[in-house]
Amino acid sequence: MNSIRANPQAGLDIHMLDVQFIRDNLEAVKANCKNRNVTADVDRVVALDEQRRQILQQQQVHQHRQNEISKLIPKEKDKDKKQALIQEGRDLREKVAALENQVKEVEAELKTVLMTIPNMSHPDAPVGLTPADNKVISKVGEPKKFDFKPKDHVALAEALDIVDFEAGSSVAGQKFYFLKNEAVLLELALVQYAFGKLLEKGYTPIITPDVAKVDVLEGIGFMPRGPETQIYSLANTDLCLIATAEITLGGMHRDRIFDELDLPIKYVGMSHCFRTEAGAPGRDTRGLYRVHQFTKVEMFVFCTPDQSDGLHQELLAIEESIFQGLGLPYHVIDTCTGDLGGPAYRKFDIETWMPARGEAGEYGEVTSTSNCTDFQSRRLGIRFKSTKQKGTRFVHTLNGTAVAVSRALVAILENYQQADGSVVIPEALKRWVGRDVISRKGGISG
RNA sequence: GGAGGGGUGGCAGAGCGGCCGAUUGCACCGGUCUUGAAAACCGGCAAGGGUCACACCUUCGAGGGUUCGAAUCCCUCCCCCUCCGCCA
Numbered sequence: 001m002n003s004i005r006a007n008p009q010a011g012l013d014i015h016m017l018d019v020q021f022i023r024d025n026l027e028a029v030k031a032n033c034k035n036r037n038v039t040a041d042v043d044r045v046v047a048l049d050e051q052r053r054q055i056l057q058q059q060q061v062h063q064h065r066q067n068e069i070s071k072l073i074p075k076e077k078d079k080d081k082k083q084a085l086i087q088e089g090r091d092l093r094e095k096v097a098a099l100e101n102q103v104k105e106v107e108a109e110l111k112t113v114l115m116t117i118p119n120m121s122h123p124d125a126p127v128g129l130t131p132a133d134n135k136v137i138s139k140v141g142e143p144k145k146f147d148f149k150p151k152d153h154v155a156l157a158e159a160l161d162i163v164d165f166e167a168g169s170s171v172a173g174q175k176f177y178f179l180k181n182e183a184v185l186l187e188l189a190l191v192q193y194a195f196g197k198l199l200e201k202g203y204t205p206i207i208t209p210d211v212a213k214v215d216v217l218e219g220i221g222f223m224p225r226g227p228e229t230q231i232y233s234l235a236n237t238d239l240c241l242i243a244t245a246e247i248t249l250g251g252m253h254r255d256r257i258f259d260e261l262d263l264p265i266k267y268v269g270m271s272h273c274f275r276t277e278a279g280a281p282g283r284d285t286r287g288l289y290r291v292h293q294f295t296k297v298e299m300f301v302f303c304t305p306d307q308s309d310g311l312h313q314e315l316l317a318i319e320e321s322i323f324q325g326l327g328l329p330y331h332v333i334d335t336c337t338g339d340l341g342g343p344a345y346r347k348f349d350i351e352t353w354m355p356a357r358g359e360a361g362e363y364g365e366v367t368s369t370s371n372c373t374d375f376q377s378r379r380l381g382i383r384f385k386s387t388k389q390k391g392t393r394f395v396h397t398l399n400g401t402a403v404a405v406s407r408a409l410v411a412i413l414e415n416y417q418q419a420d421g422s423v424v425i426p427e428a429l430k431r432w433v434g435r436d437v438i439s440r441k442g443g444i445s446g
Numbered sequence: 447g448g449a450g451g452g453g454u455g456g457c458a459g460a461g462c463g464g465c466c467g468a469u470u471g472c473a474c475c476g477g478u479c480u481u482g483a484a485a486a487c488c489g490g491c492a493a494g495g496g497u498c499a500c501a502c503c504u505u506c507g508a509g510g511g512u513u514c515g516a517a518u519c520c521c522u523c524c525c526c527c528u529c530c531g532c533c534a
Contacts (some may be wrong), residue, residue, distance in 0.1 A: 060496085060503045067503090070515035074464055082514090089514030257493080259456080383493090385456090387475075392493070 018378065019049050019114070032120050035337040037129045040116040048110040052103060059099040066092045115223070119375040121337050122346035129338035134349075140320065141329030143353040143361055144415055151421065152356035153413040154287040157183065159421050160438050163288065175277065175292040182438040186412065186425075187295055187405045189432035191270060194297040194402040197322055198268035201314075203299060206269035208248035211239045216251035219380035221343035221372070228279045241274035246399040249300035253382050258395060260386035264303035264311060268402060271296060287410065289357075289364065294406035301398040304384060305374070308396035312371040315400035316348045319367045322402060325428045328411050329353040331363060344370035352411040366407045369400030 022029050022045055033040050069089045076082040121127075126135040157163035161181060168177035179187055195205055217224045217231060217240055224231040224240050232241040242248055249269045258265070273296045284290035299318065301311050316332065323330050335347040347370040351363035374394035377383070383392035416424040422439035430436060 056495090056503085063503060064501095066514080070464070070513095073514055086514045093514075257456085 018374075019045065019110075022046065022117070023049065029117065029120070032337075033117065035121060035127050035129075036118050036340060037338040038116065038118050040118075041113055042117065044113050045110065045117070048106055048113065052106045052110060055099050055102050055106065059096055059103070062092050062096050062099070066096065115218075118340070118342045119345050119373060121340065122371070124334075125340070125346050126334055126336040128336035131336070131339050133336035134339060135334045135336065136331050137334045137348075139331040140324060141327075141353075143329055144355065146355065146417075146419075148419045150355040150361070150414060150417060152287065153354075153410045156413045156417055156421060156423060157288075157409075160423065160440060162186075162438065165287075173292070175290070177288065177291065182425075182433065182435070183409065185433045186409060186429065189429040190403045190405050190408055191295065191297055192432050193325070193428055194322060195268060195270075197318065197325070198297075198299065198402060201266075201318060203266040203268040206245075206249065206252075206267050208242075208245045208252075208269045208271045210242055210272045210274070212242050212247050212251055214238045214240060216254065216380070217242075217247055219254065220247045220250045220376050221341070221379075222247065230275045230278060232274050232276055242271060243275050244273050244296060244399075245269040245271035245298040246300060249298065250376055250397055250399070251380065253302060254380040256382055257392055258302065258382075258384040260304060260384050263384055263395065264301050264307055267300045269298050269300060271298070273404075288406040289410050291406050294404060296404045297402040299369075299398075299400045299402055302377075302382065302395045303398070304386075305393070305396050308371050308373060308398060311398055312346065312348075312369065315369040315398055316350075319350050319369060319400055319402065323350055323352060323366070326408070326412065326426045327428075328415055328426075330366070341370075343372040343375045345373040345375070346371050353415065354411055355414045355417075357410075357414075364407065364410065366404060366411060367401035370398065372397045372399070 022042065026042065026046065030042050033042065066089060069085050069092070073082060073085050073089070076085060126133055128134070151159075154163075154165070158165070162179065162183035164178040164180055169175075171178075199205060211234065214224050214233075215238075222231055222243065223229060224233060230243050234240065248271060249267050252267075253265075272293055274293050275291075277290055277292065288294075299315055301315070303311050320330075320332070330350050330352040333349040333351060335344070335349060340347055347368060349365050349369075350367040352366045353361060354364040355361040357364050373396050376397045377394040382395050382397070384395050385392050412426060413423055416426060418424065418437075420439070422437050424437050425433045425435060
């Protein structure tokens with residue numbers, strides 16, 4: 001078909017969900033949009049694709065003739081005939097150019113519509129439209145009973161002088177903060193702890209850039225240009241601050257063709273994460289739970305289609321082992337279709353108990369792991385080649401939080417607090433923090 | 447920041463207006479030979495679209511231009527390398 005455009009290298013590829021797949025599974029795609037609470041004009045995709053193919057076909061006919069002519073010309077001895085051929089070639093050039101413009105227009109619209117269509121959903125993902133339909137699939141540990149009224153992490157942190165929210169908002173604005181004293185050590189400890197766990201599992205450690213180009217963001221499934229974007233853009237560049245290392249880790253191998261034998265490729269990467277939190281006004285306004293910047297250790301996997309379900313379970317198991325190691329009670333949620341977000345085929349969240357959240361404690365999200373199947377790889381042009389099969393196929397990508405530091409801090413401070421306002425350091429982190437307890441008098445040098 | 451040199455198939459590396467989607471080497475796959483292996487020899491081997499299969503179309507960093515025709519010429523941008531300067 002195509003000219004120029006469907007080449008993944010060109011960065012213009014229009015596959016979000018595979019158009020062919022949409023054509024072949026029209027009803028399923030529509031049903032999926034409904035389940036996901038997404039309004040998308042799926043029929044329009046088919047219509048536009050039809051148009052596009054037609055134009056392309058016409059264009060091909062002309063191109064074919066063009067190629068013929070340019071081969072004939074050097075052989076043609078007769079002057080008049082030669083002139084005639086050259087003239088025909090000129091005409092064809094214009095026709096092809098005109099058709100190409102049409103294709104561009106159609107494809108631009110197609111891409112816009114395609115962008116709104118979410119990934120398909122795992123057959124076992126609970127169907128439902130709101131977070132209320134999320135399903136708790138396992139629960140580990142019991143919420144701790146306190147014989148005093150537990151304070152929230154903000155009160156604890158301020159009294160212990162380990163987080164400075166006021167300075168944060170003064171320097172950078174609301175929802176920014178300074179970590180101080182033991183909170184700094186805790187962040188470093190959490191990072192060390194997470195990397196340690198993942199290294200044991202054979203993941204390759206990475207520290208990624210904290211910025212990425214717009215088309216990488218879009219490839220991963222973020223929409224930096226949207227009105228409700230979560231993404232900070234850097235003025236006068238095509239760069240954005242990343243919202244997660246998923247973006248940079250996923251983008252790391254764009255336009256790459258792997259050998260099947262090299263898969264799966266497993267990374268554990270650290271980055272800072274920046275989120276505007278647009279569309280979440282008034283929610284979780286206090287403290288570290290919802291902030292504009294935090295540090296996160298993220299897992300990311302490239303694999304073959306038949307590996308992805310298994311690896312999704314692996315990522316979840318690792319996340320669980322991390323939070324078990326921290327001694328925090330949690331449950332696991334199988335996210336319902338309506339709450340999946342665009343790229344995910346299935347998503348599990350870990351929510352740990354946060355004793356001071358809500359009225360009398362609530363579970364709060366601390367990790368999230370998604371199987372994005374080929375949704376991201378298709379946009380980023382990440383394929384693999386197998387010796388058994390001709391051609392290439394798109395890899396599957398998965399991501400999962402190892403530790404999102406700010407939220408882990410919330411959980412640790414609130415769960416490990418004592419009646420006197422001091423906080424015990426989780427056993428697993430003591431070797432890096434270098435002390436057992438954070439107490440009010442415990443200055444950093446103490 | 448200054449001065450040069452480059453970006454071609456998995457890698458290396460030719461080509462510098464039509465005979466080039468691309469010489470060749472390595473790697474890889476299949477075969478012959480061998481008890482087996484190595485070597486040697488023969489054959490295959492970029493991707494995407496399209497087709498039952500062919501045909502056919504597109505792609506030589508990206509975008510634009512010149513031309514009947516561009517990997518090859520012109521413009522813009524990106525990336526990489528070398529030398530000098532500066533710096534955590």
